[in-house]
Amino acid sequence: MPDYILAIDQGTTSTRAIVFDAKLNVKAVSQKEFKQYYPNSGWVEHDAEEIWASVLSTAKAAIKKAHIKPSEIRSIGITNQRETTVLWDRKSGKPIHKAIVWQDRRTADVCAKLKADGLEPLFTQRTGLVLDPYFSGTKIAWILDHVKGARKKAEAGDICFGTIDSFLIYRLTGGKVHATDATNASRTLLCNIHNGQWDDALLGHLNVPRAILPEIKNCADDFGVVDKSIFSAAIAIGGVAGDQHAALIGQACFKPGMLKSTYGTGCFAMLNTGENAVPSHNRLLTTIGYQLNGKRTYALEGAIFIAGAAVQWLRDGIKVVKSAQETSALAKAADDMQQVYLVPAFVGLGAPYWNADARGALFGLTRGTTNKELAKAALEAVCYQTRDLLEAMKKDWGTARSTVLRVDGGMSASDYTMQFLADILDAPVDRPKILETTALGAAYLAGLQAELLPPPEKFAKQWKREKQFKSKMKPALRDQKYAGWQDAVRKLLN
Numbered sequence: 001m002p003d004y005i006l007a008i009d010q011g012t013t014s015t016r017a018i019v020f021d022a023k024l025n026v027k028a029v030s031q032k033e034f035k036q037y038y039p040n041s042g043w044v045e046h047d048a049e050e051i052w053a054s055v056l057s058t059a060k061a062a063i064k065k066a067h068i069k070p071s072e073i074r075s076i077g078i079t080n081q082r083e084t085t086v087l088w089d090r091k092s093g094k095p096i097h098k099a100i101v102w103q104d105r106r107t108a109d110v111c112a113k114l115k116a117d118g119l120e121p122l123f124t125q126r127t128g129l130v131l132d133p134y135f136s137g138t139k140i141a142w143i144l145d146h147v148k149g150a151r152k153k154a155e156a157g158d159i160c161f162g163t164i165d166s167f168l169i170y171r172l173t174g175g176k177v178h179a180t181d182a183t184n185a186s187r188t189l190l191c192n193i194h195n196g197q198w199d200d201a202l203l204g205h206l207n208v209p210r211a212i213l214p215e216i217k218n219c220a221d222d223f224g225v226v227d228k229s230i231f232s233a234a235i236a237i238g239g240v241a242g243d244q245h246a247a248l249i250g251q252a253c254f255k256p257g258m259l260k261s262t263y264g265t266g267c268f269a270m271l272n273t274g275e276n277a278v279p280s281h282n283r284l285l286t287t288i289g290y291q292l293n294g295k296r297t298y299a300l301e302g303a304i305f306i307a308g309a310a311v312q313w314l315r316d317g318i319k320v321v322k323s324a325q326e327t328s329a330l331a332k333a334a335d336d337m338q339q340v341y342l343v344p345a346f347v348g349l350g351a352p353y354w355n356a357d358a359r360g361a362l363f364g365l366t367r368g369t370t371n372k373e374l375a376k377a378a379l380e381a382v383c384y385q386t387r388d389l390l391e392a393m394k395k396d397w398g399t400a401r402s403t404v405l406r407v408d409g410g411m412s413a414s415d416y417t418m419q420f421l422a423d424i425l426d427a428p429v430d431r432p433k434i435l436e437t438t439a440l441g442a443a444y445l446a447g448l449q450a451e452l453l454p455p456p457e458k459f460a461k462q463w464k465r466e467k468q469f470k471s472k473m474k475p476a477l478r479d480q481k482y483a484g485w486q487d488a489v490r491k492l493l494n
Contacts, residue, residue, distance in 0.1 A: 004073045005446050006062065007439040008055055010080040010164050011243065012101065012265040015051065017058035018436060019066040020443045022452055028065035030058040037098060042105035042347065045098040048086045051164065052171055070233035076226065077239035077446030079246035079438050080164040082187045085139040088167065090160050093175050096147050100139040103305060103347045107138035108356040119205055126192045126199055128277060128286030130354050136163060137189030137206040157211035165240050166214045169223050172237060177224035180214040182291035183245035193277055193288050196296060219290045220449040239445025243438050244268040245290050248299065250437030250444065251406045252460035259403060262438065263411035267307035267382055269389045271300045271397060282392035283352035300396055302351040302389030306344035308411050310378040313346065320371040328416040330375035340364040341488040342377035352392040355493060363488040382411060383421040384485040390425060403427045408437040423473035424482060433464040
């Protein structure tokens with residue numbers, strides 16, 4: 001029997017394909033960036049066809065690099081940027097509009113109207129989410145209302161909606177399977193997380209026809225078989241989870257109280273709350289952490305929209321650094337007497353503020369401020385925002401719980417950033433040996449479905465720490481720095 005697993009990690013700025021062996025060792029990696037489209041202020045789009053092309057090219061390249069045949073792959077796992085919305089023609093599989101990305105703010109007015117109509121408590125109670133343009137529901141309605149004839153075709157069942165996972169499954173299976181998993185469904189504003197089903201009342205309020213929706217499945221499930229014409233082998237698709245949920249699984253956070261934070265384009269902290277969907281009173285999200293064998297495990301999540309994207313802005317936007325890698329060295333060389341704060345609200349502020357209209361700002365600039373201080377401010381902003389999330393989680397989950405934070409994603413490779421994170425949280429930060437935890441989680445789900453890998457409790461024993469960061473900062477300095485951050489956010493919001 002074949003015993004390799006292919007993980008497709010479809011992110012916001014790039015697509016990666018990773019081949020794992022049966023012991024989840026990485027055999028080969030291929031990565032490709034793709035274009036970001038900004039047609040209007042606050043709008044962010046992707047071309048779903050470009051994403052599809054990047055998936056095909058990276059998957060084929062990774063298989064080739066691993067020196068294996070496609071027929072030696074037992075199962076495929078997919079993990080994806082969440083909330084990004086694609087609508088496509090059911091017959092041709094072709095998108096009817098560019099994909100609207102999770103960062104996009106064009107439906108802020110629609111969300112404001114729904115709030116004014118008093119509907120946010122209903123949405124929050126059923127979906128665990130807040131009414132914000134971040135989620136898929138209002139994006140779907142926008143496309144249906146702005147593409148000529150789309151709504152009529154949708155009501156007739158001739159249009160499909162999906163997050164990126166659904167679109168890829170549809171294309172990989174040659175249009176035979178239109179499905180998603182419980183984690184991606186839970187991010188649409190359309191799914192009742194308490195019964196795991198699409199909710200007719202919410203569909204009505206958002207004006208989304210039921211006929212366009214995919215089937216909701218477990219994270220480890222039968223998502224069909226790849227059409228033989230694509231990889232010259234009929235490979236099962238056995239695992240699907242949104243990127244943050246896949247990272248929760250990859251970090252083996254299977255026990256209630258375990259916490260992970262992923263530092264990619266954005267930053268997402270997720271706390272396993274077990275069988276209880278804990279309602280948040282501090283503007284966090286209650287979400288399905290993962291679903292296995294029909295059993296839902298819930299999580300509290302704090303979403304920060306801009307993390308690594310702030311470093312990208314330094315590099316590509318204002319061009320004060322040449323590469324993301326040099327920011328740590330610059331930050332170390334920065335003037336400690338300057339306290340520069342970057343509040344990176346480039347696309348609004350996420351949890352726990354949820355302000356779609358906020359925009360980024362720099363505070364504390366002097367004539368002596370250089371690219372060193374800007375690099376430091378960008379890296380530290382991620383840590384301050386993480387503390388905001390953890391403070392809210394403690395209030396919702398109970399302060400007596402211990403907090404060891406497991407970290408992953410591109411920025412977690414920066415020792416400078418992770419040390420400052422431990423300092424500002426006053427808590428240990430654990431970095432695992434495998435930083436590709438999102439792809440690892442997808443691969444694990446695929447292997448679990450294929451009966452190639454052990455159940456969660458045994459998989460958890462394989463998790464290994466590469467380094468632990470412990471706080472070295474004096475309490476008075478920590479309090480002073482965090483108070484300065486809170487003051488900067490306050491000024492921005494006012």
